[in-house]
Amino acid sequence: MKTSIATVSIAGDLEEKFAAISAAGFDGVEIFENDFLAFDGSPRDVGRMARDTGLAITLYQPFRDFEGLPEPQRSRAFDRAERKFDVMQELGTELMLVCSSVSPVSLGGVDRAAADFHALGERAGRRGLRVGYEALAWGRHINDHRDAWEVVRRADHPNIGLILDSFHTLARRIDLASIRSIPADKIFIVQLADAPQIDMDLLYWSRHFRNMPGEGDLPVREFMQAVAATGYDGYLSLEIFNDQFRGGSAKSISADGKRSLIWLMDRVRREEPELHIDMPPMPDRVGVEAIEFIEFAADDQGAKAIAGLLRTLGFREAARHVSKDVVLYRQGGINIVVNTDRKGFAHSSFVVHGTSAYAIGLKVEDAAATVARARALGAEPFEQQVGPGELTIPAIRGVGGGLVYFIDGKTDLGKVWDIEFRPADQPERGKDAGLTRIDHVGQTMSHEEMPSWLLFYVSIFRTAKTPLVDVVDPAGLVRSQVVEGLDKRFRLTLNGAESHRTLAGHFIAETFGSGLQHLAMATDDIFTTAARLRASGFEPLHMSPNYYDDVEARFGLDPDLADRLRAENILYDRDEHGEFFQLYAPTFGDGFILEIVERRGAYAGYGAPNAPFRIAAQKRMMRPKGMPRI
């Protein structure tokens, strides 16, 4: 697999872009004209710089408004092309991208355009150059790859070929079967981009909202399957116009790009096993069977506070680590680990972030395969020294520099609680509140980080994502996206804060970074759980009476049920599959959220309609009386 990315996709000047692109392991780079024009150096300098970083220049682009022009514009366009050919030869690239004309003076007609390309092919051929024609989705006469292909076919010149760009084809929902019959040697390069499904003007959507394959909602894999079926094995070149990426870290956006291409081609090769795709083998996406544990790093004071909260929620101390200052609290299938050890990664994490949930443990089908796959996708493996008799639990770095540990039922890893922990001498007689398992966790990050972590989860694990939803916090918007295992045993929400004044933004600021902010635990009977919690002194988050009046009216609830919800501060939602009940604890520490949920039927959501009201309630509770509003 030969990979490339357009300079327009990332931040920096050309030198910075090349360094980041090369570090991410790309083979080539598309020079976007404006990046070249803005650069203070000759085309030869740029060519040398690219080669010095080990990058081939895959093409020069875009050459606009070429085909179908009347005179005198037509002659001018050919003169312009010759000037750009000069630049290309100095740069050391042989391919020019011509995008379909948007010029109001251009004339339609496939034969006219084909004749222009034939003439351009003659000129390019004399210099050993090639020209690729790309249909922009908003092109004036040509805006469909099928028409661009017809122009290229009729141009009938060896130096003229087609450029496919997944965005333009998928944005217009063009039948992908039409790609399969294009001869591979006439596809000069393939550009790839995904995008969130947003109904808007095509040009605006394309220039501002593209993202990496796998980060958006377009069927890029199906597009790529059709391309692969032609036998095309040239460069796969990312061309991502995205405002956030342009302002982000060139290094991490480039690394995401490489990850997205590996993910994409791994998927394509599994869908089309008869095709040869030149890429090292890697394990398939791994299924997550459960969120096995959450681990907090804390000092003694933090640990005491967590223990107090967990006891009111019906947890009991179940075991202690054989050698470290680590305590396991358990209820049903929920394991919460509190680590106050003064050594190792947990302690470093505590020093940086304060008391926080720095690690999450996933029970997967195969822990070793998970790490192998994660590595193949460029994730950072994590290892630290273990004591005698302890297990080396495979792990990778996750959101906010935290850890994701993997255990499985295939190996001793599944017995970690028996091997590394000793049961508490006198088991506490905590009052079990009926909590059964972790329903989901929520990780909070800045909005810009979201695509990156989304790609992390969907590329490594057998998961799917649901569309992005906007959650209104009284101080700004939080974007929320769900990642779920296909069998729903793994549920995760990614929450992207745009303002530090939101509850999510406050959490990021106070814990010095992104991380796990939200833990939702399941019960089979929320009213029994609520009653038991009340008996053990638990005080739920208080919801406004206005909320209950609305819920009752909106869903036409039985007044008895509405009264019970009101009395217990339980939130309610319903979808076509079932019902959802939520009970929140007051926020903990710097905004850590504990929630208890009951799903009835096959309710598929997360109570998003309730989010603005519980966030407002949480903020009221966090603000000491007399403090100014934030």
Ligand SMILES: O=C(O)c1ccc(O)c(O)c1
């Ligand atoms: O937005 C544009 O103009 C533009 C230019 C060149 C491309 O390859 C493309 O996909 C879009």
Ligand SMILES: [Mg+2]
């Ligand atoms: Mg393009």
